[in-house]
Amino acid sequence: MTTVHHPFTPPSISIPHYVPSQHTMLEILVPFFTAVLLVLVVGTMLISNKMINLTTSSFWTKSLFLWFTMCGFIHTGVEGYFAYHYKTIAGQTTFMADLWKEYALSDSRYMTADPFVYLMENITAFGWGPLSFLTAYFIYTNNPTRHVFQFLISLGQLYGDVLYYTTTLAEDGGHCNPHPYYFYFYFVFMNAFWIVIPSLVLISSGKEMASALVIKQKMEQKKKSL
Amino acid sequence: MTTVHHPFTPPSISIPHYVPSQHTMLEILVPFFTAVLLVLVVGTMLISNKMINLTTSSFWTKSLFLWFTMCGFIHTGVEGYFAYHYKTIAGQTTFMADLWKEYALSDSRYMTADPFVYLMENITAFGWGPLSFLTAYFIYTNNPTRHVFQFLISLGQLYGDVLYYTTTLAEDGGHCNPHPYYFYFYFVFMNAFWIVIPSLVLISSGKEMASALVIKQKMEQKKKSL
Numbered sequence A, B: 001m002t003t004v005h006h007p008f009t010p011p012s013i014s015i016p017h018y019v020p021s022q023h024t025m026l027e028i029l030v031p032f033f034t035a036v037l038l039v040l041v042v043g044t045m046l047i048s049n050k051m052i053n054l055t056t057s058s059f060w061t062k063s064l065f066l067w068f069t070m071c072g073f074i075h076t077g078v079e080g081y082f083a084y085h086y087k088t089i090a091g092q093t094t095f096m097a098d099l100w101k102e103y104a105l106s107d108s109r110y111m112t113a114d115p116f117v118y119l120m121e122n123i124t125a126f127g128w129g130p131l132s133f134l135t136a137y138f139i140y141t142n143n144p145t146r147h148v149f150q151f152l153i154s155l156g157q158l159y160g161d162v163l164y165y166t167t168t169l170a171e172d173g174g175h176c177n178p179h180p181y182y183f184y185f186y187f188v189f190m191n192a193f194w195i196v197i198p199s200l201v202l203i204s205s206g207k208e209m210a211s212a213l214v215i216k217q218k219m220e221q222k223k224k225s226l
Helices: A025-048 A059-085 A095-104 A115-140 A146-170 A180-225 B025-048 B059-085 B095-104 B115-140 B146-170 B180-225
Strands: none
Touching: A025 A059, A025 A095, A059 A095, A059 A115, A059 A146, A059 A180, A115 A146, A115 B146, A146 A180, A146 B115, A146 B146, A146 B180, A180 B146, A180 B180, B025 B059, B025 B095, B059 B095, B059 B115, B059 B146, B059 B180, B115 B146, B146 B180
């Protein structure tokens, strides 16, 4: 038996089909963060030019339009690639596979087809991904039922992310690279967005739905008493 | 090294602190299902005698009152015991520990402190459990915001249960007893309640919230146009 050397943590895990990345760290990070910025900047410009004519003037709602558009791209595009290729990704050399190899330096479960990780990613990619685009569309059309979808997606993202973090803690972070750059920037920081923002959306849409339900009940009671 | 013999699947897993159950299967199942029936029968009687005076006449809403009360007891009481004792439960001989040993005959992850399983059970026990009692109380007080909580709990239950089933499939059911009684009755059937009922609640409360949001938006547009 020959051992395949790989850069993931811990070194003892077996990734027999591993092929080294064909991209340097910068060749991965620059295109990725450029794409993220592009969506945000172009989106903001299109909204302020009224090329994308959002009926709302609320900064929060405009931000949510960008957020769910971004989630749609990341969930379906980036996580979708992993969810579809998780078994073979360590042996691939496409840009997307190398992007995941770069991320997996912080969490090797992405290279070992860890069941919890790939199932959570499948639900995120094929569930929350398309629903995120739908929600962005509902914000665009000023459809009030968007709050139900915002609440649904956000709870799904939050629950998935909480389990993602806590399974790591439970396993004493054995599959995490202890180097601060990988641990704090990739693992902690990049995932923290899906703790903080979904929590805010849950509170905001939860309140909106609660107040709508109170109004509906009052109207029904009024009708009955007539 | 001495091997501790245990009845769980696969026999090769190590549960060094295992102590055999002090209760027969019937001594576990009879009290458990009696307690479940008691909650349902006594609850139904109290509702129809108006000792618990639900303002609704809807069969569905009355059923939800019983469902969330039952979820409150099972999540906090039964799953709460596991969530609190998962590390030592295989070595305990209390009724609750033996109940979990009986269930674990179908899924040994409950005896091996599997991280996904105990984290999901912790979220269920300490999150969805108390919220289930709160929701039952909100149904009792006819508080319309109960739909937000029903939706939240049901999505949490559904996501947890989907991951519970699919992680098993992903691991080829290696920790599941293949005997039909354990596999179909304990593992498939007993957990299926938390797939079917939460799905129905999500649709029903989702629709209710959507229609309330539409009403609220119409009222706001009316006000603006005055």
